Amino acid sequence: MRQRFFLFLFLAGFTSSCMFGSYPSGYPSGGGQQYPPSGQQSPDDTYPNSGNQSGNYPNSGTQPGSGRSADPGVTVNSIRLTKDYTILNLTFVNTNQPQRDRNGQLMGQEFIEFDPAGQLVAANGARKFGFLKAEGIPLKSITPKLDRNGQRIQEGITTLPGDKVTFTLYFERLDKGLENFDLFECNDYDQIVCWNIYNLYVNNPADPIVYNPPTKPAQKPTPVPNLPKKKTNLPPAPSGESGGEMESPKTKPTPAPTPVITIVNVSGIVSDAKNKRPVTATIDYQLSASKQAIDSVQSFASTGAYRMSLQKGQVYTYIASARGYQSASGVLDLSKIAGGQKLTRDIALTPLAVGDKVTLKNIYFEMSKSDLLSASYAELDKLVSMMQDNPNMSIRLEGHTDIIGDHDKNLQLSRDRVIACQRYLVQKGIDIDRIQTVGYGDTRPILTKGTDEERKVNRRVEFVILAI
Structure with missing residues (x-):
């Protein structure tokens, strides 16, 4: 080596x-x-x-x-x-x-x-x-x-x-x-x-999520009936002082504790990226450190508006998906936002059409191998959501390499890598008949000149929509 x-x-x-x-x-x-x-x-x-x-x-x-x-x-x-x-x-x-x-x-x-x-x-x-x-x-x-x-x-x-x-x-x-x-x-x-x-x-434990329910308003004290004063056997008070009897002290009402607000309200509009019309979408969200979605909300068909109530001090990720659109993902960082505040996050979804070609931007493999790394899963999960929301959708995965190196090895590597992506989608429940694969190697570069930095766009995995 x-x-x-x-x-x-x-x-x-x-x-x-x-x-x-x-x-x-x-x-x-x-x-x-x-x-x-x-x-x-x-x-x-x-x-x-x-x-x-x-x-x-x-x-x-x-x-x-x-x-x-x-x-x-x-x-x-x-x-x-x-x-x-x-x-x-x-x-x-x-x-x-x-x-x-x-x-x-x-x-x-x-x-x-x-x-x-x-x-x-x-x-x-x-x-x-x-x-x-x-x-x-x-x-x-x-x-x-x-x-x-x-x-x-x-x-x-x-x-x-x-x-x-x-x-x-x-x-x-x-x-x-x-x-x-x-x-x-x-x-x-x-x-x-x-x-x-x-x-x-690295050892990096999460802070526990503490739910503080709303504090009930303080109740007024129950009125005490007028009872006759009770006589006591105390000796007479000195001259000039009252005595001989004692009155029960009056109880002061306990002030209600100030409620601790731990919720941040997140809201926004889901719209079509091209015509700006409202879109009915499902937004699945989870803690950044979690592997499972903890809940989901839907946007209204008439306005595209949605709303989520999330715990402050946490970081969430989400995927917004809708029939006929590319899925979109994002991050909601509430680690520095105080409870009770409001956060606005609008989401624009790109409509799908037969013939569209989309580049999967965050796919990672082992160096010079076709082994898919876990860092690729979030990007592929967006594609899974898209195909689940559009059950008639079929695609072709296309692999590409740079123009440097042995042509036959580049061709084989591109084929192996798109097959690895196909395998992941199938494991997530997508029928293999809906996913074609092809490796083009170095035959379809975006750039043929320039530095390594400029030509990095040649190395990519894309999918083409065949039916929807």
Whole structure:
């Protein structure tokens, strides 16, 4: 594997048919020396419940639950949560054997940098958390520098066999309750070392949902009947003071406690994206850390209006679906919204028509393989909902790769990947006779020129509506 530096163009044939990315760097190359660990951490690293993979998950990439890297030279040292960040500390080791070519030049170099388009993906792909900053590794430039031949000039760190680089990556903080996630940073062989890491774990328990029922209004005290004053055997009071009798003290009414409002009212309009007319839709929603929908609401046919009452302090995901329309999904982040407030979220649905072609934007596979990753499930579930709402709908799944690499291998990879998507839909109850598949490999690119970053649109999975 470690000769990827020299086999890059050949191996690029295993390009991804659909992953995100963007790509180039920021700092001069280093090369050859031992790189120190990254700098000081954020001052809020002591946030409660953060933990360095607490419980049975030690701070080692070789331990269960610490992640599985697409590149064998990458180790996850620790994962920490703070108030604002999800922090990953990684180490890269150039494990190539030192060799020299005929001219005496040292072989086995590896070029490393991190693409700021990388993100953490959780909740089976329903939640994504963006990259914020890095320490100890250069970032890929948004606009790559090219030489006279149009080839990209490497600007990151060039490592020699045996070199080790330890660095730290900061991402947006995971929603509470999300403990399993993946890191996606690159497409297949878009760069020599890829930081895709699967099955990461961090201890991140969810806050309990406490339901506070409305407080009943305080009742007026029951009037006490006028009873004769009771005589007591107390001695006579001194001169000038009243005495000889005692009156029962008057009871003051207890003020009603202020009710604690924990509900946020979410409402909006579901409409046709083209003509803006109201649409009757079903909106299934769930907690971001949950695998099951907890409830659903419907929008009114006459107005398209819907309303949900959700618990404050939580993050929800939803799928809106309607007969004759593409399903739409989104996130309702109520973690910083006070109870009693109102949140407006309008939803526009795109109508379906025979012949329409739709790109599935968030489908993830193992590097250079057809194994479908769990981060793809949210996108495919939208397609499942669409086909369930339209029982006469049939589709053709189409797979595409980039134009780089071996044509036959690209063709086979694209076929295998759409079959993997078909298999998922069938497991969800969609009849296989409603799903055709075809792999086009590199024969139908969107772009034939440009950089790796620009040509990434060629790697995709699409579906075409055959009947509805």
